[in-house]
Structures are given as structure tokens and as C-alpha cells.
Amino acid sequence: MNDDVRRSRTAFLWVGLIAPLALLVAAAVAIASWMPSLPDPMAIHWGDDGVNGFATKWSYIPLVLGIGAAVVVLTALLAWGAHRLPQSSAGPVIGPWSPTTRFMGALNLGLAALIAFIALAGAWVQRGLPDAADAPGIGIPTLIGFALLVMLAVVGWFLQPPSPVSAADEALPAGSIALDAGTRAAWFGTATMARTGVVVLVASLALLAVMTVFFAIVGEDSWWLLATITLLMALLIGTMVVFRVRVNAQGLRVRSLLGWPNTRIPLQRIEKIETVQLDPLREFGGWGWRIAVDGRRGVVLRAGEALQVTRTDGRIFVVTVDGALVAAAALETLRTHAKLD
Amino acid sequence: MLIRVDPDSPRPLFEQIAASVRGDVLAGRLRPGDRLPAAREVADAVDVNVHTALRAYQELRDEGLIDLRRGRGAVISASAAPLAELADEVRALVARAAALGIAPATLASLVKETTL
Numbered sequence: 001m002n003d004d005v006r007r008s009r010t011a012f013l014w015v016g017l018i019a020p021l022a023l024l025v026a027a028a029v030a031i032a033s034w035m036p037s038l039p040d041p042m043a044i045h046w047g048d049d050g051v052n053g054f055a056t057k058w059s060y061i062p063l064v065l066g067i068g069a070a071v072v073v074l075t076a077l078l079a080w081g082a083h084r085l086p087q088s089s090a091g092p093v094i095g096p097w098s099p100t101t102r103f104m105g106a107l108n109l110g111l112a113a114l115i116a117f118i119a120l121a122g123a124w125v126q127r128g129l130p131d132a133a134d135a136p137g138i139g140i141p142t143l144i145g146f147a148l149l150v151m152l153a154v155v156g157w158f159l160q161p162p163s164p165v166s167a168a169d170e171a172l173p174a175g176s177i178a179l180d181a182g183t184r185a186a187w188f189g190t191a192t193m194a195r196t197g198v199v200v201l202v203a204s205l206a207l208l209a210v211m212t213v214f215f216a217i218v219g220e221d222s223w224w225l226l227a228t229i230t231l232l233m234a235l236l237i238g239t240m241v242v243f244r245v246r247v248n249a250q251g252l253r254v255r256s257l258l259g260w261p262n263t264r265i266p267l268q269r270i271e272k273i274e275t276v277q278l279d280p281l282r283e284f285g286g287w288g289w290r291i292a293v294d295g296r297r298g299v300v301l302r303a304g305e306a307l308q309v310t311r312t313d314g315r316i317f318v319v320t321v322d323g324a325l326v327a328a329a330a331l332e333t334l335r336t337h338a339k340l341d
Numbered sequence: 342m343l344i345r346v347d348p349d350s351p352r353p354l355f356e357q358i359a360a361s362v363r364g365d366v367l368a369g370r371l372r373p374g375d376r377l378p379a380a381r382e383v384a385d386a387v388d389v390n391v392h393t394a395l396r397a398y399q400e401l402r403d404e405g406l407i408d409l410r411r412g413r414g415a416v417i418s419a420s421a422a423p424l425a426e427l428a429d430e431v432r433a434l435v436a437r438a439a440a441l442g443i444a445p446a447t448l449a450s451l452v453k454e455t456t457l
Contacts, residue, residue: 183347186386188378244378248386323370326343 004161008102009080011160016105017076019156020112024065024072027116031061031123038123043132045218046122051135053218060123068115072108078200079104098282102160110153117145171274171308174328181337186248187330189321193241194302197280197287201237208233240288243299245307245321247331249338252309254299254319261289263298265309265317267338272310273331275324279303307331342371342378346387354389358397366406366417369425377407377415 035057042060045053055063079101121141126132179185193201208230215223242257251266280300284290291297298318300306306320307327321327344361346354365371378386380394398415401407405420438448 177343179345180347182349183345184387185346186344186383188342188344188382188386190376246378246382246386249388326370330343 007161012076012079012101012105015156015159016079016108017072020072020108021069023109023112023116024068027120028061028065030120034123034127037127039126039129039132041132042126043122043135045220046135046138047221050137051133054132060119064119064122065115068112068119071115072112075104075108075111098279100281100285102157102162105160106153106156109156110149110151113152114145114149117148118142121145171276174273174275174332175325176333176336177326177329179333179337181340184249185330185334186246187323187327188247189245189323189327191243191245191254191299191301191319191321193287194280197301198241201240201287205230205233205237237288240299240301243301243319243321245319245327247327247334249334252307252317252331254317261299263317265311267331267335269312270309270331270335271312271314273328273335274308274310275328276306276308276318277304278306278318278320280320342375344383344387346389354393355396355400358383358387358389358394359400362397362401363404363406363424366421366424367428367431369428371417371421372425373417373419373422375417376413377417379414 038057038060040057041054042057043051043053044055044060044063045051047053118138118141121138121144125138125141126135129135177185208226212223212226212230215226239256239258239260244255244257246253246255249267251264251268251270253262253264255262278284278300280287280290280303283294283296284292284300287301289298290300296308296316296318298306298316300318300320302320304320305322305324306318307324308316308318309331310316342362342365344358346357346361348354350357362371362377371377377383377398380398381391383397384391384394398407398409401415402409405418406424407415407421408418409415435445435448438445443451
């Protein structure tokens with residue numbers, strides 16, 4: 001680990017974990033000091049027509065701030081440890097620190113500010129009330145909370161140093177395969193999601209499912225909306241675990257095992273074929289069918305070698321597949337032959 | 342898996358497909374447990390009849406290189422592993438034969454007729 005990485009990690013620890021937790025603890029202390037003047041039960045949830053959820057006043061702090069702390073710690077753990085987990089069977093683990101982790105740290109600070117502020121505002125309006133049902137709405141404080149989220153996320157971003165630049169991952173131009181004129185060729189490969197990606201996606205899905213059940217039990221009207229989102233997410237994740245890659249005279253085809261998403265790039269539409277080394281979390285912010293910050297898109301399921309195709313219209317498509325070197329060489333040779341015909 | 346098929350070659354198409362898979366196993370690009378695309382997929386990709394691709398797979402199964410299981414498709418078998426170990430020696434032998442001016446067909450029949 002070099003100095004740049006160490007500096008980034010220390011900054012993340014302060015910005016993304018210690019400061020957010022401190023905010024939540026400070027809010028908890030403030031609310032605890034108001035306890036004598038707070039009604040019991042307290043309002044914990046507001047709907048369109050005012051308060052519609054109550055809980056005993058001693059559960060207010062663990063309920064509201066406990067959820068915040070759990071989110072902060074989970075995000076920090078993910079950012080902190082993701083790169084250490086195995087991301088592919090072959091190839092080196094790349095990039096210990098990245099813009100993604102920097103962003104997660106900044107977001108953590110913003111989220112903690114939002115949750116702490118809304119918890120404070122929610123308790124503040126109930127001070128001295130005999131009945132929590134009379135509590136005024138907290139629409140304005142909620143808006144302020146979201147403004148705080150954005151502000152502190154921006155501050156958190158700039159409090160951390162720029163991510164250390166790793167050795168530039170150079171794109172290697174495709175080689176060629178021996179192929180006589182008139183000979184047909186086809187290459188087949190499989191892109192499978194790394195275990196880390198599966199674990200992260202399934203864990204976030206489980207979190208959504210738990211939230212759905214929680215909302216349904218609490219009687220939140222919008223629980224069915226969350227249920228729909230959870231179901232859609234499950235379907236989406238299902239389509240992204242295994243992709244079949246095919247190179248032949250028709251060009252490149254990358255298709256999910258379930259048939260969709262299905263990308264086809266004809267030979268005539270290809271400008272450039274290369275192989276690259278890439279890292280899903282660092283460069284694409286996660287696993288699956290992805291669009292990167294730099295505009296590249298494609299199927300990114302594990303770290304390591306990937307086939308990268310630039311289309312004639314300038315768009316770049318990547319797919320992380322074992323044997324990308326041979327795939328690139330075959331595609332390049334077929335393209336050359338197609339041009340000669 | 343790289344498949345090469347020359348329709349103008351006197352060599353039967355199914356044999357060319359089988360030879361492509363064999364070559365990948367020999368080079369270590371296909372390992373025991375790797376799944377091969379369905380015969381229909383292969384046939385479609387190099388524009389040959391499905392039966393041609395199926396026959397290639399049957400040939401490979403008879404050689405013990407792949408397992409064909411209903412529902413699971415074609416999988417490189419465990420007994421294919423020793424083939425990759427021979428890769429370097431085979432390459433050396435082919436290079437030596439070429440240096441001595443021995444035609445590949447002659448070398449092949451020499452290997453076939455050599456008994457221990």
C-alpha cells in the first residue's frame with residue numbers, strides 16, 4: 001500500500017465513518033436531553049394528513065438513528081473491503097482505492113446528516129406536546145434535510161484526496177488468428193459474475209426485501225411500490241449473472257442466459273477491437289450491465305481481462321470474458337476478411 | 342472455444358469442428374468442467390447443418406474428451422486433462438517434423454502406426 005492509498009483510506013475513515021457516526025450520536029444525545037418534555041408515545045412517521053405512526057418514546061432513538069447507523073456502517077464496510085474479496089479466479093486484484101469508494105464516503109456523510117437532521121426535527125416539534133398526534137408536519141425540515149444531504153456529500157467529496165491513479169490500464173490492440181480465405185470461424189465464451197458481485201447484489205436485494213416487509217407491517221401505504229421495485233431488482237439481477245459471448249461472421253453477440261439483455265455488433269459497425277484489464281467496482285461502480293463514468297458500457301461481471309469494441313459511431317462496448325485475447329483476435333481477423341470481400 | 346471450418350477442404354466438416362475443440366483442449370484453453378455451446382449454437386455460428394455439429398460432438402464423446410448429458414449439454418470431461426499435458430511435446434514433435442521436411446499427413450500416420 002503506497003502513501004496515496006493510505007491517505008485516501010484515512011480520509012475515508014474520517015469522512016465516511018467517524019464523522020457520520022458522530023453526527024448520529026450527537027443527534028441521539030440532543031434528543032435524549034429533550035426526553036422529559038417529549039410525549040409518550042412519540043410520533044415516528046408522518047403521512048399526507050399529519051402523524052400516522054407512533055412508538056414508545058424510548059424506542060425513538062434506536063429506531064430512527066439505529067437505522068441510520070446501520071446504513072452508514074454497511075456502506076463503509078462495503079467500500080472498505082470490496083477490493084479485498086476475490087473478484088475473479090484468474091488475474092490480479094486491481095486498484096485498492098477508487099472514485100467509487102470516495103463517492104461512497106461522501107454519500108455516507110450526506111446520508112447521516114439527512115437522517116440526523118430529520119430525527120432532530122421530528123423530536124423538536126413534539127417537545128412539550130401532551131399528545132404526539134398534534135405534532136405539526138415536518139415537510140420543510142425534510143426538504144432542508146435533503147439539501148443538507150447534497151451539501152455534505154459535496155463537502156465530503158472534496159474533504160477526501162483525489163483517488164490515487166493506478167498504472168494506466170493500457171488497451172492492447174487485437175492480434176489475429178490463422179484463418180484461410182473462405183474458412184469460417186466462430187468463438188464462444190461465457191462471462192460469469194464473480195462471487196463478490198453476486199454476494200453484494202443478493203445482499204442489497206435482501207435489504208430491499210426486509211424493508212418491504214417492514215413497510216408492509218408498519219402499514220406504510222407505499223409498501224407495494226417497494227415490493228414492485230424489489231421484484232424488478234430480482235429479475236434484473238437474475239438476467240445479469242451469466243452471459244454467453246459469441247464471435248462469428250455476423251460480428252459480436254453478448255447475450256444473457258435468459259435471452260435479455262442481448263447486444264449485437266455487426267462486423268461493419270466495428271471501428272476498433274482491443275483487450276483491456278478492468279475492475280468492475282472501481283471503473284463501473286458495480287457488477288452487471290453497466291455504464292461507466294467515462295461513457296463505456298457493457299457487461300462487467302468480474303475483474304480482469306475484457307474484450308473492448310469501439311463502434312463506428314464512437315460508442316465503446318466491453319465484456320469481461322475469459323479468453324478475451326483469442327476472442328479479440330478472432331473478431332479482428334473476421335473483420336479484416338469481411339473488408340476484403 | 343474457437344471453431345474453424347473450411348467448406349472447401351476435403352476433410353469432413355464434422356471432423357474439422359471436432360479438431361477445433363481438440364486443439365483448444367490441447368492448448369489448455371478448454372479445461373475439464375468447461376461447458377461447450379449447444380450443437381445447434383455451433384451449427385448456427387459457422388453455418389453448417391445441426392447434424393454435422395452433433396456428429397462432431399459424438400466423435401469427441403467417443404474419444405472420451407467430452408461428456409454429453411441430456412439437459413446439461415456438452416461438458417469437457419475429466420479424462421481430457423492429460424491431453425493438455427502432452428501439448429508441449431506434441432508441438433515440439435510437429436516442429437521437428439516440419440524442420441526435417443516430413444509432411445503433416447506422414448507424421449500423423451507415423452504416430453498412428455507406432456505401437457509400444
